[in-house]
Amino acid sequence: MDPAQASPPEVQLELWALARQPDELTPLNGAVRVDEVALPAEANKESPWSSCNKNVVGRCKLWMIVTSIFLGFIIVIIVGLCLAGVSYVDEDENEILELSSNKTFLVTLKIPEECVAEEDLSHLLTKRLTDVYGTSPSLSRYFTSAEVVDFSGENATVTYHLQFGVPSDDESFMKYMMSEELVLGILLQDFHDQNIPGCENLGLDPASLLLDE
Incomplete structure (x- = not known):
């Protein structure tokens, strides 16, 4: 039999039947199946601020410690300025001149x-x-x-x-x-x-x- 001849009618019928069944690849609920491997990597990334909420000592979080240090530094500066203003002595006023x-x-x-x-x-x-x-x-x-x-x-x-x-x-x-x-x-x-x-x-x-x- 010559290969160039047309396929028998039975073979063409089977091919046509297979082409008519694309719905078998679609789930019954209508949702398209997504390959789990293709999920975006961003979903597994942590927030850049999450490290600030980690407990460092007991229930103290990192942001609490940083804030306490900053406030303590400001208080030290204010107290230092107040003490400097109180203890400042004008040398010109207290200078004793010999008015002879x-x-x-x-x-x-x-x-x-x-x-x-x-x-x-x-x-x-x-x-x-x-x-x-x-x-x-x-x-x-x-x-x-x-x-x-x-x-x-x-x-x-x-x-x-x-x-x-x-x-x-x-x-x-x-x-x-x-x-x-x-x-x-x-x-x-x-x-x-x-x-x-x-x-x-x-x-x-x-x-x-x-x-x-």
């Missing part, structure tokens, strides 16, 4: 016309100068006294001696701490900040204040 010399300034203040008739003006000015330099952050340590030298109603002027205790032979101290600009500037600023009642224009004009050594 005296420095005297002569202050002449021109009195406005509306203030000439003020009876207690001399007393008020003396108290004012004493308070100004006695409470000055820069000069209070060195201020000694303020005394009236001359009070002239005719010339409308009042003259004071300002006396300070200073270290001897200290040129830098005399140049910066006892300069005329500093001593006069403190007084001018005080007159601008607070006027004397009934004599509001006193000391407002810089030309009305003269300072000599």
Whole structure:
């Protein structure tokens, strides 16, 4: 029999019957069978944060220990800063200077016309100068006294001696701490900040204040 001849009808019928049975490969519940080997590997991976939930000592977890160390470090820093602030001592404030010399300034203040008739003006000015330099952050340590030298109603002027205790032979101290600009500037600023009642224009004009050594 020639191989090129067509297959018998019985063989073709069997092949056709086999081709008509694809449903036999499908499960009855309609689900497609998946090869278990093909499951994604990600399903077996652990979460990157799972190590933080592991017990390290007893019931203490790793994240608890890390948090406790961090909080303890912050508390140590805060306590250290508080102790440093309490124990800090300003060396300049506690430095004891030997004020063996005296420095005297002569202050002449021109009195406005509306203030000439003020009876207690001399007393008020003396108290004012004493308070100004006695409470000055820069000069209070060195201020000694303020005394009236001359009070002239005719010339409308009042003259004071300002006396300070200073270290001897200290040129830098005399140049910066006892300069005329500093001593006069403190007084001018005080007159601008607070006027004397009934004599509001006193000391407002810089030309009305003269300072000599």
